[in-house]
Amino acid sequence: MQLSETVSSGFFFLAPWLVFAPLTGLLINLIFSKQFKFSENTVGTIASLASGAAFVISALLAYSVSAGHGEAVSVPFAQWIHIGTLQLDWTFRVDSLSTTMMLVVSGVGTLIHVYAIGYMHEDVRFKHEEGRFNRFFIFLNLFIAAMMILVSGDSYMMLFVGWEGVGLCSFLLIGFWFEMDTLARPSWANSNAAKKAFITNRVGDFGFLLAGFLMFWHLGSFQFDAVFKAAPAIAESAPWVIVAITLFMLVGVAGKSAQIPLYIWLPDAMAGPTPVSALIHAATMVTAGVYLVTRSAPLFSLVPQAQYIVAMVGAGTALFAATIAVGQYDIKKVLAYSTISQLGFMVAAVGMGAYVAGMFHLMTHAFFKALLFLSAGSVILGLERGHHAHAHHAAHDDSKSKKKKEGKHALSKVEGKKEEEHGHDDHGEVRRVEPVETFDPGDMRNMGGLRKTMPVTFWLYMIGTLALAGIFPFAGFWSKDEILLDASLHFPSVYGQLVLAAFLTAFYMGRQVWMVFFGEARTDAAKHAQESPKVMTVPLMVLAALSILGGALNLPFEGFHNLTHWLGHTLGEVEGLPLDLKVAGISTVLALTAILVSWLIYGRNPLKAGQIDPLKKPLGFIFTGMENKWFVDEGYFALIINPFKQVSQFLADVIDWRFWHDFVHETVILGTYNWLSGVALNEYADQKGIDAFANWLGDATQWLSANMRKVQNGFVRSYALSVMLGVVLILGYLILK
Template identity: 40%
Template sequence: MPSSYLWLIPLLPFAGFLINGTLGRKLPRAAVTAIALLFTAIPAALVAWLWTTMKAAGAPESITIISRPWIAITGFHVDFAFTVDHLTLLMLGVVTGVGFLIHLYSAGYMAHEEGYWRYFAYLNLFMFFMLVLVLSSSFLLLFVGWEGVGLASYLLIGFYFQKDSAANAGKKAFIVNRIGDFGFLLAMFLIVSHFGSLDFHQVFNHIAANPQWQGGTLTIIALLLVVGAAGKSAQIPLYVWLPDAMEGPTPVSALIHAATMVTAGIYMVARCHVLFDRSTTALTVVAIIGAATAIFAACIGMVQHDIKRVLAYSTVSQLGYMFLACGVGAYTAGIFHLLTHAFFKALLFLAAGSVIHALSGEQDMRNMGGLRKRIPVTFWTMTMGVIAIAGIPPWAGFFSKDEILYQAFISPNPLGKLLWAVGLLTAGMTSFYMFRLWFKTFFGPEHFDEHPADNHASHAAGHDDAQAAHPHGVHESPAIMTVPLAILAILSVIGGWVGVPAALGGHNEIEHFLEPVFTSGTAEAVTTVANHSLELGLAAVSVLIALAGFGLAYAFYYKKPGTADAIAEKAPALYRLLENKFYIDEIYQATIVTPLQMFSRLILGGLVDAGLVGGSASLAGATTRGLSSVARLIQSGNIRSYAGWLALGAAAVLVVMIFGRAIWQH
């Protein structure tokens, strides 16, 4: 593929944003849809072409194109350049492939929404910035995409800006991510100071050429990058924005908070593996944050009632798994789980959107039930996603999750066995709460009102992101929504087969594919081959744990539906703690938000604004008024008054001249 075509991959979505953003209000919806889909489909086709080119015999391991020098000053140079290696290629496939399916689904899901053109303009803008982030060949250009996806996510999360909850969720996401971005900025300042460059190739080659560099400044840089990654990939303590981001339309959740934006932190850590490998402290911090986030979010997800919030906390938990993988040095396993997670989590969010669509906006699982025969396509496709995330073979999630657990167990990290145990327990909890969602949504008696009286009014007021009310009751979504579900369901089944390890009779193709990027791939492969029996034993344990999670969900929510409520009544304090998400939002509000607001009102608003700024303005006004009073006396319009002032002025001049000369001579 000629390198000149590479620029079209990000530029076409940007062109779609410009056209729909400026002209979309006047265009028919069919034209808006065609523009949004076409300018997403072509980049996906270009990525497929690029994939075949780079997989061909004798193809280069990476392609770099440079437009022109971006910043060129004495001692510092940054090019506006894109680089495609095997890691970039995999990420491009996820972003453009899954992104196109979500665009297609959105055309049906958002069909009756006001601001249809605005929605697709924002969606294309997000695709542009995410592709820039992935293609960037320097920290600086990556940061441009990094900030851009933050802006686009703010716009999409707050799409229903007339709802206070949506507007607040957008602001929350934007502000929390700025905290992480501050860490990223500090890391870039240190990189420039230490290496004199922000180019990935130059920085990483400099590190590789100096094997004696360990810890120290590299640890500080790595930890600051972790702060940025924790914000973007919703890790403790900066995870709080992602569950509230469910206020945006459901396809937005599938695109941003499952397949693309939230994986940016994982991608950045993996891209900087040369740096992280020189700091055991930074890797341990990454692993601990990942494990803690995984089990913490899983605990909350077990008791949530909103179908989208269950999936939101599931996303936080699965991102913790990816962090855990990177923390134990298993970057390939982390990227593998990023790939499979993109398939089954996008499927789960879109299937949840289909459920919400069928129920005209209902998101509370307590008001669902018995839907498997009403919406059979949604039921079967979502079933594929639930089994995949639960980690049951041969679905995709089993292979990627199991690889992470295995790599944690054999890791030289002293905490490796503990991290494995936390990951294993989280896997069981994940299976439990996902099958809980499955049973409560599709089985048991129907708890919904098939013909809600106020559907149209509720929808018009912006109370939900589902489609307009259905006068004919609950029914399956249109083909434009179910076709993407079917494709993602197939990928959720077979998508993990590219990583079947040798212990299970496979060749772990994804490990070989990413080996040119991650130099540790060969070592991992040797270790895996030498421990077939251990790997099989650990896989058997993880499958049993997943089945145990299914068994508990079956007993609690199908066989004896009142069991869970009875247990909750026996431990009300624990249940309330989980249901209220450990009161983290309340703690942040009391310890951070409220003090900052008080500081802003009292110090900035009172002392600085009212006192210093307002006082200065008042003093300037009083001075002006005083001078104007004197000026009014002078400019009276009375000729005799003017003569008097003239005489007084002449006398003053004479006095100054006489006494001034005397003083000067003295």
């Protein structure tokens, strides 16, 4: 854990390019794409290359670290804040932990970039906003850059910069279609989702900041090594400080990694385009919290009680989110709650001190959840294609009005120029209104039978599902098993929750697969769904391969604890645990049982169009609760938001408007001012005082001069008399003096 100064050797000098490679791509697309009219492929290629460059650099850095026997290297880059004893620099920290994160972020990120070329190509067309293609990739690159700052930071403050940066990108990308009436949602839903994500994250960031302040106050630094060095002494003298720091940090983790009670933003964040959901809200950004806890392992290790709370929060989230996932109909919402649940697994793992297991699950989860999300995106686009193709087809023999909108081009050829012009006008005016469709391509009830129409996507999805469900030998099995094994050894209650969550995971994934891919198509769109192009499926295949083989990173056999050993350079060597057949067996059996149960419910009798969920009847209000996310949002509204609004309303109406405005400002201040200026100052002081005095002065002067000029009468003798009078008076004065 000591820093080496050998920056000169290896590829460490490349570290700043982790950030600047994506930034370069971003700037190229930002500045030149309009001017040189980049095609979509050019934009996508530049962005992907920028992200890919970051991946290559990450790989080189990882190689350099391993060549240096895991020594952590810090690469100073720029001075940032130097105030008093505070010496904050922008320094890149390259060690096994950060390079692992870099590889995951840039690797998965690059694949998603490539996928997004194909996805966004169609997405912007379905939404009739083709100019926005470029913007999407700018945001994506910005995200990669911010994420790199986060994982490569050498201090908590640098980490916080990236933390906020990815929050910003999350906000921008969730609200990517901020004004669009899409997916049967009103236009404000997307922007509201973005704001919700941002504001909820603010709550978490507040906790992070408090942790940072405490850290600086008591430990005197933000720099990781300095903090960890100072921490044990403080833990001896004032343990509550470390507890407070770690718990405040937990608040930040809960915000960013979507844990109870701040997870509520993540499901809504699915409003963003699907690549965003995959990249930011499944694979990378949301794992920042896990990374933070792992990075702070020396702090958390000092306070077992805080660790326990972290573990409980994680386990609780894992179970809670899994129950909600069971009751969801939106394909992405199911995955979103699944993500929350899996993040719960990771947080529980790092909370228990099983940092390697947490990181392992983080990696495998990044693979298979990205795969699932992207496949879901493929499904959604397939459905959109089917919907449009079907609508187009139907337009020829269906309603006229639909013809005008959907089949404009076909129509214009038939009906001539006039109609075309009209069509153009129509297009310009109602473009925003046009996508309003009751059809929701993300609703699983609109799917069914996609196995036949989208075979590639189906198989990829199956791989992701099995990996997530934890079926041997997919990646998820190994990583989840490691967490469960750790839990079973030390935290039985956590273990119980996690096992139940794992069971539910397999169940809702089974439910999803049966609903989406099996049975009969429930809508015309599903019937006419089309497979996605290669640019989308190839990255998926890479991810699928990783989902299958990812477990090989850390097999629970002697000599195969690669990740444990690798991360051990940073986190301290730990013994890799051997495979516990009992734990593995239980979880496998449970997963298989869950899939079987889901087949019994959803697979054997496929859902018909318009049929309500078969679980609704037997489970009753429980399912209603799952369906409605246990009314947590409503609870927040009732407990926090509505009271807050009422207080705001009260403050605005009564305190501000009626008291401050009406009473204090209008009545007291304005009234006083009016009285003062109108009556007191104007009438009395000015008119009757100053004016009157000035007038009097003028009158007096006039009167005096009118009388004085009588003295100047032209008679020499009377002048002489005046002189005489003067003489007499002066003499009299001299005498009387």
